[in-house]
Amino acid sequence: MKAESKLWQKVKKNTPNIIWTRVESWASFGFPDLVGYTEKRGFFTVELKVTKSKKLTFSPHQIAFHVKHPTNTFIFAATQAPGSSKLYEYFLVPGSMVRELAACGLRACDLAPVPLRSLERLLLGA
Numbered sequence: 001m002k003a004e005s006k007l008w009q010k011v012k013k014n015t016p017n018i019i020w021t022r023v024e025s026w027a028s029f030g031f032p033d034l035v036g037y038t039e040k041r042g043f044f045t046v047e048l049k050v051t052k053s054k055k056l057t058f059s060p061h062q063i064a065f066h067v068k069h070p071t072n073t074f075i076f077a078a079t080q081a082p083g084s085s086k087l088y089e090y091f092l093v094p095g096s097m098v099r100e101l102a103a104c105g106l107r108a109c110d111l112a113p114v115p116l117r118s119l120e121r122l123l124l125g126a
Contacts, residue, residue, distance in 0.1 A: 003050040007078050008033070011048070015120040030061025032073065032095075041124050044072040047095070051079045054107035058098060066098035074123065077106060089113035092122050 011034070012020060021035045032045035047066070049056050056077060066073055073095025078088045091111050093101060100109055114122060 003078075004033070004048050007048050007050055007076070010078075010116060011046070011076065011119065014116050015123065017120060018123065030059060030063075030065040032062075032065065036123065038124060042072070044074065044123070045069075045095070046123070047073075047075045049075060049077040051077065051106075053105075054079060055105040056101050058102045063098050063102055066095035070094075070096035075101060076119070079106060090116050090119070092119065 008022060015036075017038060019037045021037075023031055023033060023035060032047040034046040034048065036044050036046060047062060051057075056075075066075075075091075075093045075095060075098065077091045077093070079091070080088055090113055091106055092114050093109075093111060097109065
């Protein structure tokens with residue numbers, strides 16, 4: 001199973017109150033990987049990224065999507081924790097930061113990791 005598919009499984013498991021639709025990448029260039037929905041929040045999107053470093057790579061289409069849609073969009077990144085091949089650190093970033101992430105990566109943006117168990121609460125703004 002690909003790393004991004006594993007991350008998707010973790011997202012789904014840790015967000016039981018969100019209705020998810022996974023979007024195939026060939027369907028529309030640049031469109032995020034996931035569309036989430038709850039009655040309270042409505043629709044929102046999440047781009048999944050997995051990296052072995054703090055650098056994130058985005059296609060020009062992905063950057064353009066987040067620039068054009070700066071609200072209700074998120075980027076959820078998983079990176080291997082330093083000195084470990086199994087432990088991951090997770091970062092949830094508003095889509096409006098896509099240019100900064102593409103240019104600077106996670107380390108330069110000075111982002112704090114988030115616990116996976118807090119993902120649903122953070123996505124729903126609770």
